[in-house]
Amino acid sequence: MQVTGNVEAHRDSFRTEPPDNVVFTGFVPDADFVTLLRESDCIIDLTTLPDCLVCGAYEATALGVPVILSDTAANREIFIPGAVLASNNARDLARAIREVLRHRREHQAEMQILREHLVRRWEQQFGRFSRWLDGSTL
Numbered sequence: 001m002q003v004t005g006n007v008e009a010h011r012d013s014f015r016t017e018p019p020d021n022v023v024f025t026g027f028v029p030d031a032d033f034v035t036l037l038r039e040s041d042c043i044i045d046l047t048t049l050p051d052c053l054v055c056g057a058y059e060a061t062a063l064g065v066p067v068i069l070s071d072t073a074a075n076r077e078i079f080i081p082g083a084v085l086a087s088n089n090a091r092d093l094a095r096a097i098r099e100v101l102r103h104r105r106e107h108q109a110e111m112q113i114l115r116e117h118l119v120r121r122w123e124q125q126f127g128r129f130s131r132w133l134d135g136s137t138l
Contacts, residue, residue, distance in 0.1 A: 002036060004028060037063055042100045042107075044068045046088050053078060061115050066107035068096045082107075082114030 007024040018024075028036065037043060043065050045056025051074050060067035061082065069075045071085035071092075084107065086096035100107055 002040075004033065004036065034063075037065060040065055041104060042066045042068060042097065044093070044097075046070045047072070048088060050074065057083060061111055061118060064108055064111045064115065066100045066104060066111060068093070068100060078118075079114065082110045 001021055002023045002025050004025050005027065007026070025036070037059055043056050043060040045054040045060075045067065047054050047070050050072050052072070053074055054069065057067055057069055057075065057079050061079070067079070067083045068086055069079060069083045071087055075083060075085060084096045084099055086092040
């Protein structure tokens with residue numbers, strides 16, 4: 001398991017030392033980051049903020065990689081079907097990871113569907129905005 005970002009800033013909050021299979025990469029160059037994401041079995045991006053849409057969700061969607069997100073109303077609205085949602089606790093995260101690993105191909109297919117849906121939605125919204133800018137009726 002590879003964990004990106006500024007983990008050192010939160011190391012004091014760890015209850016125990018992480019297992020040997022956890023690697024803290026820190027921040028990596030963009031190309032390396034995309035490679036890490038693309039080669040992942042799953043991306044996990046969690047938040048405690050109820051209305052936060054995390055970047056990892058969009059990155060996973062763009063790459064077609066299964067994603068586990070915090071179970072929030074915002075994530076339910078935007079990333080379902082597609083994402084596996086979990087409470088921010090060890091038991092539920094373990095359940096979600098097992099789910100993704102057991103049914104990885106199905107979750108990859110759902111991410112493709114989600115990506116197509118979000119692209120269509122963006123194109124519709126952008127089209128309406130463009131017509132508004134041009135002075136046409138919405």
